[in-house]
Amino acid sequence: MIEAKQLSKSYGDHKALKNLDIHIQAGEIFALLGQNGAGKTTTINCFLGFVKPSAGEVLINGIPVNPDPKESKKFLAYIPETVMLYGNLSGIENLAFFSSLAGQSYSTQELRAFLSKSGLQESAHDKRVGGYSKGMRQKVGIAIALAKKAKALFLDEPTSGLDPKASNEFSEILKELAAQGTAILMATHDIFRAKEVANRIGIMKEGQMVSLMSASDISANELEQLYLKTI
Numbered sequence: 001m002i003e004a005k006q007l008s009k010s011y012g013d014h015k016a017l018k019n020l021d022i023h024i025q026a027g028e029i030f031a032l033l034g035q036n037g038a039g040k041t042t043t044i045n046c047f048l049g050f051v052k053p054s055a056g057e058v059l060i061n062g063i064p065v066n067p068d069p070k071e072s073k074k075f076l077a078y079i080p081e082t083v084m085l086y087g088n089l090s091g092i093e094n095l096a097f098f099s100s101l102a103g104q105s106y107s108t109q110e111l112r113a114f115l116s117k118s119g120l121q122e123s124a125h126d127k128r129v130g131g132y133s134k135g136m137r138q139k140v141g142i143a144i145a146l147a148k149k150a151k152a153l154f155l156d157e158p159t160s161g162l163d164p165k166a167s168n169e170f171s172e173i174l175k176e177l178a179a180q181g182t183a184i185l186m187a188t189h190d191i192f193r194a195k196e197v198a199n200r201i202g203i204m205k206e207g208q209m210v211s212l213m214s215a216s217d218i219s220a221n222e223l224e225q226l227y228l229k230t231i
């Protein structure tokens with residue numbers, strides 16, 4: 001579960017987040033839309049423990065992130081716009097390394113199973129990540145989240161720069177992760193992807209959630225109109 005209660009963050013006089021409330025259940029995908037500077041990344045960074053809130057509280061799996069994010073970090077995984085991996089290592093070596101950082105130890109067979117489940121073709125498992133496409137790197141990011149058995153997954157613009165097929169595959173994997181009980185918060189500029197993958201959609205403006213809806217209650221075109229009207 002992912003929760004923000006009256007979350008606020010100020011940088012000097014600038015209020016980046018203003019009394020934000022977010023509640024994402026296990027198994028739910030929440031898409032966060034909003035213009036550049038609306039506060040999406042700041043919100044995610046508060047959950048990751050990278051940014052300290054000025055007021056309010058953030059919790060992951062019921063555990064407060066602050067003052068010490070170490071405990072809550074055990075339950076989360078993060079996929080940024082470009083997943084940072086070691087280019088000289090193979091997909092499987094990267095996965096072994098990052099899952100060991102999370103305290104997990106898996107056999108080669110188990111690591112391969114995570115990569116395959118994430119949609120990475122078997123022929124790529126032992127190839128250097130330096131030669132991977134962006135979509136392939138994102139899939140290793142998903143495999144790391146799977147191996148970590150993350151209860152909460154945060155994604156910041158994960159499909160930006162992916163071709164429609166890779167983006168669609170990525171969305172399908174997110175849905176599978178959610179079906180297994182992961183709570184997912186995804187910041188995106190892709191209105192149509194948000195409608196397609198999310199259960200709920202929130203639109204942020206100037207640090208506040210100005211619209212909140214079930215994805216099933218709105219068409220992609222209506223969402224686009226609402227977005228344009230809102231921002």
Ligand SMILES: Nc1ncnc2c1ncn2[C@@H]1O[C@H](COP(=O)(O)OP(=O)(O)OP(=O)(O)O)[C@@H](O)[C@H]1O
Pocket residue numbers: 011014016034035036037038039040041042043
């Ligand atoms: N470290 C910082 N110092 C000062 N201001 C910051 C800092 N980080 C973010 N801000 C400001 O906080 C506001 C929210 O920024 P944030 O990056 O969260 O927006 P965003 O919705 O993620 O935008 P984008 O879509 O461009 O990623 C912006 O006005 C930004 O300039």
